[in-house]
Amino acid sequence: MQIVQMDNLAALFAHTAPSARAFFSGNLCNAAQFTECGYLHLLRKGELTLSRTGAADIKISEPMLVFFPRGRAHSLTAPPEGGADLVCAKVDLGGDVGNPIGEGLPELVLFPLAEHPAMGPVCELLLAEGFGEDDGRQAAIDHLFDYLLILIVRHVVASGTVSGGVLGGLADPRLAKALTAMHEQPRRSWSLDDLAEVAGMSRTRFATHFRACVGRTPMDYLTRWRMTLARELLAKGKPVKIVAGRVGYDSAAAFSRVFARVTGEAPRQVAHASKKRDQPDNI
DSSP: OOOOOOOTTHHHHHHHOOEEEEEEEEEEOSEEEEOSSEEEEEEEEEOEEEEETTEEEEEEOSSEEEEEOSOOOEEEEOOTTTOEEEEEEEEEOSOSSSOTTTTTOOSOEEEEGGGOGGGHHHHHHHHHHHTOOOTTHHHHHHHHHHHHHHHHHHHHHHHTOOOSHHHHHHTSHHHHHHHHHHHHOTTSOOOHHHHHHHHTSOHHHHHHHHHHHHSSOHHHHHHHHHHHHHHHHHHTTOOHHHHHHHTTOSOHHHHHHHHHHHHSSOHHHHHHHHHHHHSOOOO
16 A cells, blocks of 8 residues: 655645746846846856845856745846856746745745756756747746746755745644645634644644744634635635635625735625636727
């Protein structure tokens, strides 16, 4: 009989999966500005100067993965002679309410490829596609970047390099049990005692340790996770009453009050905005 190991990231990725879309591959021989969102830059060869307001410049001269989880303005400058071979993608870590994957990550993460061999094969494929001319290369690059993001999250959790947010909590074996239980069963009427029991800790120790590690109380995190799922369901056109039940609320009114408090929007606003986006343009 095969023993299946519990996947602490499965439920999280099912609803807030990180994704990326490539927008540049080639030789950069001047300066480029980036301001909108998260970014991944993969340097194949050449030299780069990474600049951010209020921070010292970083010189990069080896194959490197440069990861900005959120929208931190920055620029990359390459020498005019030789330049730098790059593949770049915009990143969406998933989840509009508090962005659970992004919480706790630093604004910049650098991965020298020589020090992270597990990322080597996918980076080689990504570069081959980025600098190739085969049909379907855009889709291939995007899927490879998606996989690379999963590898990054795995590394962050396994290495314990991030001490806060949900990824910091998942790096703790006891807190991971409680977080995974919340992710997998959001509609259950969880109490603090229930979650502490899942984690194998006393109520007081669990509450203190959870807040110190994740940055929120267990019940606050559960509420925000429920609202993340609720937003997803509302955007798909599910009725408010159905959504309320799926995320653990007995009444649509109680759910709507919490949703508005956490997100700043009424549930029907999200549903209406989604319908408007789905309408075809008049040509």
